[in-house]
Amino acid sequence: MAVIEVINVEKTYNESQIKVTALKNINLTIEAGEFTAIVGPSGSGKTTLLNLLGGLDKPTSGRIRVGDVWVDTLKGSKLINFRLHHIGFVFQSYNLIPVLSAGENVELIMQLQGVPAAERRKIAYSLLEKVGLADRYKSKPSQLSGGQQQRVAVARALASKPNFILADEPTANLDGKSAENLLQMMEQLNKDDGVTFIFSTHDQRVVNRAHRVVVLEDGVIKES
Amino acid sequence: MLISLSWRNIWRNKTRSMIVVAAIAVGLFGGVMAVGILNGWINQRVHDSIYNEIAHVQIHNPEYLLNEETNLYINNTNEILAVTDTMKDVKGVSARIRLFCMAQSDRATTGMVVMGINPTDEEKVSQIYRKIIAGEYVDTTHQIPSIVIGSKAAEVLKLINYRITTEKIDSLLEQKLPEQIVDSVKLLIDKSYRKKSALLKDIKSILSKSDFQKYADRLASVFSEYRLNKSLVLTIQSSNGELHYQLFKVRGIYQTSNSQFDAANAFVDRSVLAKMAGLKPNQVHQVAIICNDMDKAQSVSNELAKLFPTVSVRSWKQTSPEIALYAQFGDFMGLIYVVIILFALAFGIINTMMMSVLERIKELGMLMAIGMNKVKVFIMIMLESVMLSLTGGVVGMGLSAVILAILGHTGIDFSAWSEGFAALGFSSVVYPSIGIIDYIEITVLVVLTGIISSLWPARRALKLNPIEALREE
Numbered sequence: 184m185a186v187i188e189v190i191n192v193e194k195t196y197n198e199s200q201i202k203v204t205a206l207k208n209i210n211l212t213i214e215a216g217e218f219t220a221i222v223g224p225s226g227s228g229k230t231t232l233l234n235l236l237g238g239l240d241k242p243t244s245g246r247i248r249v250g251d252v253w254v255d256t257l258k259g260s261k262l263i264n265f266r267l268h269h270i271g272f273v274f275q276s277y278n279l280i281p282v283l284s285a286g287e288n289v290e291l292i293m294q295l296q297g298v299p300a301a302e303r304r305k306i307a308y309s310l311l312e313k314v315g316l317a318d319r320y321k322s323k324p325s326q327l328s329g330g331q332q333q334r335v336a337v338a339r340a341l342a343s344k345p346n347f348i349l350a351d352e353p354t355a356n357l358d359g360k361s362a363e364n365l366l367q368m369m370e371q372l373n374k375d376d377g378v379t380f381i382f383s384t385h386d387q388r389v390v391n392r393a394h395r396v397v398v399l400e401d402g403v404i405k406e407s
Numbered sequence: 408m409l410i411s412l413s414w415r416n417i418w419r420n421k422t423r424s425m426i427v428v429a430a431i432a433v434g435l436f437g438g439v440m441a442v443g444i445l446n447g448w449i450n451q452r453v454h455d456s457i458y459n460e461i462a463h464v465q466i467h468n469p470e471y472l473l474n475e476e477t478n479l480y481i482n483n484t485n486e487i488l489a490v491t492d493t494m495k496d497v498k499g500v501s502a503r504i505r506l507f508c509m510a511q512s513d514r515a516t517t518g519m520v521v522m523g524i525n526p527t528d529e530e531k532v533s534q535i536y537r538k539i540i541a542g543e544y545v546d547t548t549h550q551i552p553s554i555v556i557g558s559k560a561a562e563v564l565k566l567i568n569y570r571i572t573t574e575k576i577d578s579l580l581e582q583k584l585p586e587q588i589v590d591s592v593k594l595l596i597d598k599s600y601r602k603k604s605a606l607l608k609d610i611k612s613i614l615s616k617s618d619f620q621k622y623a624d625r626l627a628s629v630f631s632e633y634r635l636n637k638s639l640v641l642t643i644q645s646s647n648g649e650l651h652y653q654l655f656k657v658r659g660i661y662q663t664s665n666s667q668f669d670a671a672n673a674f675v676d677r678s679v680l681a682k683m684a685g686l687k688p689n690q691v692h693q694v695a696i697i698c699n700d701m702d703k704a705q706s707v708s709n710e711l712a713k714l715f716p717t718v719s720v721r722s723w724k725q726t727s728p729e730i731a732l733y734a735q736f737g738d739f740m741g742l743i744y745v746v747i748i749l750f751a752l753a754f755g756i757i758n759t760m761m762m763s764v765l766e767r768i769k770e771l772g773m774l775m776a777i778g779m780n781k782v783k784v785f786i787m788i789m790l791e792s793v794m795l796s797l798t799g800g801v802v803g804m805g806l807s808a809v810i811l812a813i814l815g816h817t818g819i820d821f822s823a824w825s826e827g828f829a830a831l832g833f834s835s836v837v838y839p840s841i842g843i844i845d846y847i848e849i850t851v852l853v854v855l856t857g858i859i860s861s862l863w864p865a866r867r868a869l870k871l872n873p874i875e876a877l878r879e880e
Contacts, residue, residue, distance in 0.1 A: 239776055239874050260780055267778025274877065278773040282415035287408070294408045295778055343778070 185248075186346050186379055187213040187236060192245030194231055194402075205231040206402045209245065213347070216377045218370065220384050220393035228402040229383035230351060236381065237349045238266050250346050267295055271340030271348035275355045277332040279324040285311060285335045286320035292342045303342075310338040314368055330361025337369060347379035354386045366392050409783065413790035416763065417798075424795060427759045431752050431799020431853075432806065438748040439807035439849065442741030443839030444819065449737035451664065451834050456730045457723055458534045459663045462501075462695035463704035465726050466711065469719040471692055477506055478646040480690040481718055487694055490714060496703040499531025502691040504680045509642040510556075510673065512657075514565035514601075521554075521641055521673045523680030523691075532697045535661050535674065541633040542659035545674050552679040554639055555659035557669025561633055562603065566657055569600040569630045579629060588614065588622055603627055624826055633660045641675075645685040653683045665832035738845065745849055749856040752799075756860035760792050764864045771868050772876020785865045792861030793854055800853035804846060814839050 189211040196203045206228045213219060221229050234240040235247060238254045247254045249269060257265055279288045286307045293303035311317045314334040316327075324332050333353060340348045350369075354362035370392055372378045382389050390396055398406035417424050457463060466487060471479035481487065484502055491500045504523030509516060526545045530536050536544040539555070546553045561567050573596060579589045591613045600606040610626055611619050635657060642652040655675060663669055681688060698704050701723075708722040724731035764771070771784065818836040821828060825835035 234874055237776070263775070263778055263780045266776065272773075272777055274773065276769075278770065278877075280412070280770060280774075282419060283412065291408065291412075292777055295783070339777075 185212045186215045186217075186250065187211070187381075188246075188248040189232075189236070190246045190248075192235065192242045192247060194228075194235065194240070195243045204402055206235070206242075209402075209404060211397065211404065211407060213379065213381065215346075215379055216373065218373045218380050218392070218394040219397060220382045220390050220395070221397045221399060222384055222390055223399035225385075227399040229399055231402075232399065233349050233351055233381070233383045237270050237272060238262050267292070267343060269343075269346045271343055271345035273333070273336050273340050273348060273350035273353050275352040277324070277329070277336045277356075279332055279335055279339075281324050284321045284323055285316060285327065285331075285338075288324070288335055289338045289342050292339055296343060306342060307338070310341050311335070313341075313372070314338045328361065329357050330365055333357060333361075333365055334368065337365070337372075341372070341378065347381055350380060350382045352384055352386070353382065354384070354389055359388075362386065362388055409787055410790060413787050414794055416767075416787075416791050417795050420763070420766075423759055423762065427755050427795055428799040428802060430755050431796060432803035434748045434752050435745070435800055435803030435849070435853070436807045436810075438741075438745040439804060439841060439845075440810065440839065441744045442738075442845060442849075443807070443811045443814075443841045444837055445741050445744075446737055446841055446845070447815075447819075447837040447839040448833055449733045450840060451838065452832055453730055453734045455664050455834070456727060456832070457701070458697070459538065460533075460665070460668055461723050461726045461730070462532050463698045463701065463723050464696040464708045464711065465721050465723075466694040466696070466715070467692065467719045467721075469717075472719055475505070475507065475692075477644055477684050477686070480504075480646075480686060480692050481694065483715065483717070484689045484691050484694065487711070487715055487718070490711070491694070491696060494707060494710070496698050496700070496707050497696055498699050499528070499697040501525065501528040501532040501695045502677070502689075503529075503693040503695060504677055504684065504686060504690075505692040506643045506680065506684060508673075510560070510564060511640045511642070512564040512566055512637060515563060517560065517563045517670075519556075519560060519671050519673055521643070521675055521680065523677035523684075524674055525677050529674070532695050535663070538661040538663050539659050540662045542635045542657070544659055545676055546658060547676045547678070549656065549658070551654060551656050552676055553658040554641070554655035555661055555674045556639070556657060557666075557672060558633075558660050558662040559666045559670035560673065561657070561660050563670060564639070565601065566634045566637055566639075566660075567603070568632045568634060569603065569606040569627065570632050571595045571598050571630050575629055579626075582625075582629070584622065584625070588618060588626075591618075592626060600630075603631075606630065625822060633657075635660070641673075641683075643680075643684055645683070646690075647685055651683050651685075653679070664829060664834035666826070666829035667832065669829075738848075741845065742848060742852070745852060749852055752796075753856050753860045756792060756796055756857065757863055759795065760788065760861060760864035761867065763791065764788065764868050768871060768876045769879045771871055772873045772879065775871065776873040776877060781869050784868055788865040788868055789858055789861040792864070793857035796853050796857030796860065797850075800850060804849060807841075808846075811839050811841055 189209050192206060192209040194206040196205060221232060223229050235242055242255055289307035289310055290303045308317060308320060311320055314337055316331060316334055319327060354365060366389060369380055373380055397404060468479045468481050488500060491497050501524060506521055508519060508521045510519050545555050576589060576593055594613055595609055606627055607623055610623055637657050639655045639657050640652055641655060642650055645651045698707050704722040708720050712720040815838050818838045820836050822835045828835045
């Protein structure tokens with residue numbers, strides 16, 4: 184079964200009483216273990232599609248299935264719980280909690296899931312080890328480089344054991360070398376552990392590494 | 408981790424949080440001190456009132472309370488005393504003859520209440536014997552009977568002379584009066600005055616206006632000399648309605664914190680007054696009772712009222728409702744101060760918390776996106792607000808506890824206003840005190856302030872849409 188199935192999704196916004204169509208007639212299937220990039224110019228609907236896949240927004244029409252759950256029908260605490268247990272997020276500007284250490288940032292999501300303290304500490308350590316930052320467990324985000332912070336963000340996303348990871352422009356704030364290292368690491372995770380990654384990106388380096396590229400233009404999939 | 412995260416969030420902006428903590432600490436320090444001083448005054452007033460004036464329980468002939476006449480005495484004193492002697496909660500009992508009299512000294516006349524007491528019994532009920540500032544307490548062995556009067560009555564009856572001697576001036580330095588005041592007063596050395604007004608007139612001429620206002624009463628008190636062993640003639644109405652008079656010698660002067668009481672009450676041997684009023688030894692107007700504990704007063708009063716339905720039995724709360732009111736509302740009034748202070752401080756906490764939320768919109772959006780539910784977001788912000796308030800609260804209460812412990816020992820001296828305080832029945836030296844219950848109540852109020860102050864900022868956070876919040880720059 185596909186990990187994500189998007190069926191005839193349309194998303195429209197009312198901006199100053201003008202109807203703006205951000206996505207129309209989107210049909211997309213993503214299988215487990217894919218390493219997919221959603222690309223397109225600004226305003227093409229990449230982030231909107233990512234928000235819909237992540238359960239942060241609802242389609243105006245159409246259906247979205249993640250695993251065996253129809254995400255478009257979930258509301259309130261059920262939706263929040265679904266995000267907590269099934270989706271990993273990586274944001275463009277890392278969004279780590281500055282007062283928590285790298286390890287605690289990774290632990291946070293497990294704490295929200297109710298994982299016991301000793302177990303989550305063990306998992307957080309092994310995840311940081313996986314992203315090459317075990318020795319920075321106690322470092323605050325301000326003591327880490329941008330690339331390192333984004334690696335911690337990937338470890339945090341993995342901590343919830345999600346069905347897939349949504350990464351919104353993950354390399355946009357990184358220099359060439361850091362971006363390359365990050366992508367290499369994510370590709371390794373995909374290859375070794377079968378982690379499904381879905382990127383929204385402008386970055387050609389991400390596109391070059393992606394196993395599949397979905398091209399969006401004016402809210403319509405042009406190539407998939 | 409939520410508690411740890413909230414605590415660390417508070418200290419993201421140390422300066423801002425420290426300002427709020429300092430504001431809460433100073434505000435609470437002021438509030439707790441106000442409660443402590445108020446408590447100190449009230450405790451002292453209630454204590455002095457009970458142990459010098461009204462006792463815990465008073466028994467009278469009910470008609471005496473309506474019309475305080477000599478022949479309206481208690482008819483069954485012996486039975487009452489027999490019962491009170493066996494009551495385990497009763498510590499002391501004093502049977503008193505209480506009459507209105509005219510007192511005449513060699514220089515003045517005044518009306519007052521004279522109490523006929525048995526000194527041994529009275530010492531178990533009243534602490535007047537400890538308040539003697541000149542001479543001795545009621546002594547029953549003299550041929551010409553003794554009378555003990557208050558310092559204010561002595562002033563009214565002109566039983567005070569004022570004499571400025573070298574020894575008294577030296578004692579001023581021991582009392583830590585400023586040297587320039589002592590030097591100025593030396594100009595009046597060896598002078599004597601019969602009237603306080605004449606002394607004050609001379610002191611006024613040598614001191615500045617502010618020094619005079621500050622030190623005149625203390626100087627007058629140091630220079631005063633009671634004219635002990637002077638004669639005082641009391642005229643009373645006896646039980647058969649006739650006027651009787653008797654010569655007494657003033658052998659003692661007492662001073663309580665209540666100058667009105669001191670002006671109006673004198674103490675003599677009960678047997679002398681009984682003879683004078685034509686009363687038998689067991690015919691008294693008042694039986695005053697002190698219990699082992701203030702809280703026992705009502706139960707003792709109820710028990711006696713049940714046993715002796717023909718007499719009026721009143722606890723101190725009924726005898727002196729205004730004192731009961733002080734005792735009852737003292738804590739409440741103090742808490743009202745604290746509530747007002749915390750109410751004002753809440754605006755500072757709301758402001759800080761609102762700033763803190765607005766600065767973290769993107770972060771809060773991220774937390775909501777990854778799966779932190781609204782209850783947890785609310786708890787996190789509420790914990791931050793409560794911890795911020797409690798930090799200030801603990802600092803403020805800790806500081807006030809230390810200061811109150813010191814002042815509770817040394818007292819706060821308001822003697823510049825001693826006459827005004829004494830006129831209201833309050834001591835000019837206050838020993839602030841605050842109970843553990845007050846601290847618990849204040850802590851609860853601080854936590855409540857923290858919770859209430861978090862509501863608005865938390866509401867702002869809960870209304871965030873994660874998508875919009877994540878877009879914030």
